Amino acid sequence: xxxxxxxxxxxxxxxxxxxxxxxxxxxxxxxxxxxxxxxxxxxxxxxxxxxxxxxxxxxxxxxxxxxxxxxxxxxxxxxxxxxxxxxxxxxxxxxxxxxxxxxxxxxxxxxxxxxxx
Amino acid sequence: xxxxxxxxxxxxxxxxxxxxxxxxxxxxxxxxxxxxxxxxxxxxxxxxxxxxxxxxxxxxxxxxxxxxxxxxxxxxxxxxxxxxxxxxxxxxxxxxxxxxxxxxxxxxxxxxxxxxxxxxxxxxxxxxxxxxxxxxxxxxxxxxxxxxxxxxxxxxxxxxxxxxxxxxxxxxxxxxxxxxxxxxxxxxxx
Numbered sequence: 001x002x003x004x005x006x007x008x009x010x011x012x013x014x015x016x017x018x019x020x021x022x023x024x025x026x027x028x029x030x031x032x033x034x035x036x037x038x039x040x041x042x043x044x045x046x047x048x049x050x051x052x053x054x055x056x057x058x059x060x061x062x063x064x065x066x067x068x069x070x071x072x073x074x075x076x077x078x079x080x081x082x083x084x085x086x087x088x089x090x091x092x093x094x095x096x097x098x099x100x101x102x103x104x105x106x107x108x109x110x111x112x113x114x115x116x117x
Numbered sequence: 118x119x120x121x122x123x124x125x126x127x128x129x130x131x132x133x134x135x136x137x138x139x140x141x142x143x144x145x146x147x148x149x150x151x152x153x154x155x156x157x158x159x160x161x162x163x164x165x166x167x168x169x170x171x172x173x174x175x176x177x178x179x180x181x182x183x184x185x186x187x188x189x190x191x192x193x194x195x196x197x198x199x200x201x202x203x204x205x206x207x208x209x210x211x212x213x214x215x216x217x218x219x220x221x222x223x224x225x226x227x228x229x230x231x232x233x234x235x236x237x238x239x240x241x242x243x244x245x246x247x248x249x250x251x252x253x254x255x256x257x258x259x260x261x262x263x264x265x266x267x268x269x270x271x272x273x274x275x276x277x278x279x280x281x282x283x284x285x286x287x288x289x290x291x292x293x294x295x296x297x298x299x300x301x302x303x304x305x306x307x
Binding site: 067105108 | 147167168169170171181182183184185201204205207208209210211213216217219220222223224227228229232
C-alpha cells in the first residue's frame, strides 16, 4: 500500500511539473495579455509550490509590457504567501535572485512600499 | 452568466493566432460582446474588467489563493486614468504615493491586511463561556425545581446496612462480597 501511494504521489508530482511548464511557457510569450497573465498567475498560485525566480521574471516582464505596476507587486505578495511557514528560509533567496530585475524595472517590494504590517 | 463568461474566457484562450500577427500588444484584452457588457457593467460601474478571476464572474474578491481578481477594485476616475498614463512610462519616475495609489486602485486589501488577526476568537470564546454558564444555571434549576427528591436509599448509612446484610446472608460467597470478608477475624481479607 505504501508503494501504491508513493507511485500516486510521483505521478501527481509529474503532472504538476508538466502543468507548471505549460503555464511558465504561457507567461513567457511576448504577446501575452491581461486576461492570460492573470489566469496564469492564479493557476500558478494554486499549485503547491513557491514560484521560482524565472517565473517571477517572466511575470514582471509581462507586467511591464502591459503597463501594470500593481500586478507585479501583487504577485510578489502572492509569492511570499506561498512560502507559508518557511518564509524566512525561502523568500530571502528568491528576493536575492530577483533583486536585479526589481531595481531594473523600478518595482518596489511590498515591504518597501509599506504595504506589509 | 457564468457560462457566457466562461465562453468568453475560452474564446480568448484560443487566440494563439496572435502569435503570427504583427499588431502591438492589446492592452484592454478582455473583449466582451454587447450582451455581456449590458449584463456586467450595470453591476460593476466604471471598473475595468481585467481577467478571469476565481470563476469567470466579473467580481472582486480578496483571496490569498487568487492574487488576481477579475476586475479592478476602484472605478476608473480621471485621477486614476492619469496615473495609468504615467504608469506607461518608466516606473522609476513614479513616486511612492503614486505606486501606493496604483495598488489601491486595483486591489482592496494587501495580503497582510487579509491575514491580519481580527480578534474574532474573543467573541467566540465569550459565547462558549456564556453557553457553559447558561447550562450550569439550567442544571441548578433542574435539580431544585424539576427533579423529584433523591431516593432514600442513596445515603451512606443505608448502604452500610445493606453491606452488612449482604455479609450476614453470605451473598457472593465464592467470587463476590462475602468471599472478601474474613468471618473469623471480622475484617476484610488482606
